[in-house]
Amino acid sequence: MPAEPARDEPGRDVPPSVLRTIADNLHVLEDRSGRSERVVAELLIETGRRPDEICALRYHCLRQDAQGKYVLVYDNSKANRPERRLPIADATAQLVRGQQEHVRATYPSTSLEQVALFPRDYRNRDGKRPLTAVNFGDAHRKFIDLIADQLCDADGSPYPAREVVPYSYRHSYAQRHADAGTAPDVLRDLMDHRSINTTMGYYRVSEKRTRGAIDMVATHQFDGQARPVLGAVGGLLSHEHARLRVGQVAVPFGTCTEPSNVKAGGHACPFKYTCVGCGHFRSDASYLPELKAYLQQLLADRERLLAADELQDWARRKVIPADEEITQLRGLIRRIEADLQDLTDADRATIEDAVAVVRAARATVSLGMPQVRPAATRKRDTDAVDD
Incomplete structure (x- = not known):
């Protein structure tokens, strides 16, 4: 019998909109329970440690490395790994400093050790x-x-309070790093895991979260001439979402809706990949880094080719980037940036969160066909796994 279809399980991380609400209301926690409880909550959010690891911190838990940067020294009691060192920001270190002063004033006769x-x-x-x-x-x-x-998801819908528990902040810490592009092996060290498989389970981007982010970003999509694309975007995403996850078909700096290219998985462009000048091209805020990098590449190539004395004029004209392409690309970048600036602060933060999710999902999706490597290579990989 075929296996049961995989169900979309919500992640245990707290959405950024909920985290912001919690951070804005930490004074409520302090007024009700005390200063220490507030600082514990802040450290859980900022460091991603387990609740028992933060609660058990000793007075001398703050150190500086050889570069003068702060590290938090804690005991990983779950894995029996004492004296672990976590790099932290200066602002987080100041939280610890303030708590140290508070404790020293409250218990002046007790040894700081x-x-x-x-x-x-x-x-x-x-x-x-x-x-x-x-x-x-x-x-x-x-x-x-x-x-x-006050707890609301990115789309404004109420967020269930029962899902916000202290351990959720650890998952949120991992998710923030994953969205920012932190490599899995680096995140494994930050989370103090022995196995990379454990780390991968923490910052999974769920299908539901990715789909919501895609729909959010798609409402701010533009074509190559910087015109808004609203039409049938929703329907296209709906019937191709299972295949593409992050848009129509991935091309450099955006997505493509040209039928033959979509059918070929992005490998059969009939116009030699002149994306910015093509009516089938779409882009949005999630591609801004790639668009800006491409513009810088065009400008650098233009200067290099203008200075190439060995090229004849006809050859230079054939390969030099067109002024129209550079101008149109600049216009597209400015239009996307202006669209973001026109939003309210809350809407802009929502779009930025959605862009982070889309970019994280895009980084883990391969649109190519899997390849079978030689038997000798597979044997070496098997031996490495066994080791």
């Missing part, structure tokens, strides 16, 4: 007993319930 960075509030006269993850979890749950009516 013994005092906890986050002492519990009861039965803890000398400040040596740390806040437990269970107690923080209770305070966090009551805080989230207080602001539950």
Whole structure:
């Protein structure tokens, strides 16, 4: 019997819009539970550590490396790996500094080698007993319930408060790095995993999230002449989404809707890949880095060919980038940037989040056909896996 179809399972990370709401309301957590609980929440969001790892931090948990950059020293109790070192930003280090000053003022007679960075509030006269993850979890749950009516997904729909738990911030930390293009092996080190497979499970971009991001970005799509493309974009994405995931068919700097090229998976352009000058070409904000890089390449090629004395005039005219292409490409870039600037701050942040998701999905999707390598190569790979 065929296997059951895979169901779209929501990730455990918290959407950026929900994280912003939580960050804006951390004063509610401090007013209700105390300063330590607020700082714990901030460190969970900024560092992606497990709740018990942050709650158990000692006073001297902040160090500087050889370059003078801050690192957080913590114990990975789950894997029994003490004295782990995590690079952190200066702003995160200042959070720790502020908490250290608070603890030193609260427990002046306790040795700094013994005092906890986050002492519990009861039965803890000398400040040596740390806040437990269970107690923080209770305070966090009551805080989230207080602001539950403000939690909204990127599309404005209510976000279920029950899904926001302290461990979610670890998944969100991994997802932010994945969206930013952090390599899996680097993220494995940041997450302090032994296996890369464990890391890959943290920053999976779900089908539902990717689809929503694609639909969001598609509403701000333009053709090569910088004209908005609204028409049948929704229908096209609907019937080709399972095949392409991130648009129609991928071409440099955007997507293509030319039927024969789409059928051939992007390898049969009838116009020799003159994308910007073609009516089938589409682009959007998620391709801005590629569009700008292409413009810089055209300008550099133009200067190099103008300075090439060995070329005859007819040869130079044949290969030099056309002024019309450069002008049209500049216009497209400016039109996309102007479209983003015309949005409200909230809408612009939503589009930027969607662009990050689309780019992350695009980086993991291969539109080519798989290749079978020689048997000797496969044997070496098998041996490497066994090792």
